[in-house]
Amino acid sequence: MRIKRLLSLCLLRVALGQTTAQTLGDVLTGQSATLSTLNTWLESQQLVYAMLSNAQGVTMLAPSNNALSQLTNTALATQLGEDANLLTAFLSYHVLNGTYSISDLSSGLTTTSPVPTLLDIAAYSNVTGGQRVAARSQNGAVTLISGNGAQSNIESSDFSYVGGTLHIIDSVLTIPAPLSTSLITAGLTAAVGAMRRASVESTLNTASDLTIFAPNNAAFNAIGSLVADMTDDQLSAVLSYHVVPGRVLYSELVAGGGRAGTAQGANVTFRAEDGGVFVNSARVVQADLLVGNGVVHVVDGVLNPANSTATPDPTASTQEPAFNGATSTDGGVPFTSAVTLSGTPTITVSGIPVSANVAPMRTAAVGVAALVGGAAVLAGW
Incomplete structure (x- = not known):
């Protein structure tokens, strides 16, 4: 027609x-x-x-x-x-x-x-x-x-x-890679290691429409004394507090302030103060990292669902950990020893799955019907 x-x-x-x-x-x-x-x-x-x-x-x-x-x-x-x-x-x-x-x-x-x-x-x-x-x-x-x-x-x-x-x-675009691959490429190996330790990597990689607040390696290292003793269930609860399911919140929404519900159940609070953007007390140090199933914002602190009222000091170069009594350790960054690409899907230099069995692109400029919502996939956490 x-x-x-x-x-x-x-x-x-x-x-x-x-x-x-x-x-x-x-x-x-x-x-x-x-x-x-x-x-x-x-x-x-x-x-x-x-x-x-x-x-x-x-x-x-x-x-x-x-x-x-x-x-x-x-x-x-x-x-x-x-x-x-x-x-x-x-x-x-x-x-x-x-x-x-x-x-x-x-x-x-x-x-x-x-x-x-x-x-x-x-x-x-x-x-x-x-x-x-x-x-x-x-x-x-x-x-x-x-x-x-x-x-x-x-x-x-x-x-x-x-x-x-x-x-x-002047150069080709790179299709956003699966979540784990994108995090590894960005140097966020502790986050991936924690996902694997808590057995939630597959769930996060396959869910749709996610916003992830991914702590950098220094953030995990800052609470190294505490995470070493966490059970898998405790670690899973902490990680799920970093995930907003069913909503892709790009930086302008986060910088606009407000709250969002997480997969853990508690809310995270967004603030824009003194030129910085914060999630609870953690500063966003890299925004809008596009991944295959949503967006990642890198933060400089691990969020604590038991301390959801933590607020930042916008004038400080680094924030105090949201976990009271936690200190760094001399044994290296937690969880990183478990991170290799072995056992993950085959990828190209751009992080694109090679052998996907997919249908041709639609001719219309309108997207396909909504995929399975991230909230439903994460409901079992």
Whole structure:
């Protein structure tokens, strides 16, 4: 039906003596000096090409020839050539669900919350409405932030075509990896080790729509004397207090203050004071780390459900632990000795599962129906 509507619109324009608008193919051909490699990829995948060409109200983030050449001889390039599902996911992640001009992106329209993409394939995105890409602007220049904090810059912009607009970017976007892989890549090995010790890693990796407040290694080390004696049930309760299920709270929501219910049952409190953002008494030291099933905010303290009223000292460079009497130990950072990639799903250099059995990308710019809610998955904690 969409194709028939487009044909009818073109015929009407001809009858009125109007110039027919460009198609996606016209734009790619017209920018062949920069986009010939992407055009070749798409022409070799006619089904995906047709889907992208017929999508309405979208913004394509088109990797330049130089951006795609950076993949030469990488594991990701090999997998893209061998796995049609991965290629579909990769390309759909480069299409924003919505039409955004460069002025939209640079004016702050999208800088408060990451923008959904057409990547709604469950094996690669467990976020309702599609996996996200963040946009940040400085002096009119726009940087896109994807999985693992990877950054891509918009080089040329606002190539309009029937269905949307296209911007050329200088490096490919990275599909957000599964939670555990993302945490390890970010150096949060104690958090992953604690998840494995408490046997909640699989639950957290497979739940949808999560917000995770992940303590850094120094935070776990600061209470090393206490966590060494925790039972698995006690550790599980502490970890579940760091999880907001069924809600993906990006940084603007956290910085706005208020409270959120956790999987443990008690609330966490958000504060913005003296230029810092705090969860209870812990400072957010890295915000909006995009992961396969939501978002992670890295904090400098382990949250204590038995001390939910803990408040920060915004003037202090480090906060006191929320656990009274806890001290660091000389035996190294707790839980890190258990963290290796053995036994975890096979991943690529971008943290993307290789052998996912998934369906092709949907043609519409609207995401799939909501997946199983994180609250339901975590109810058994």
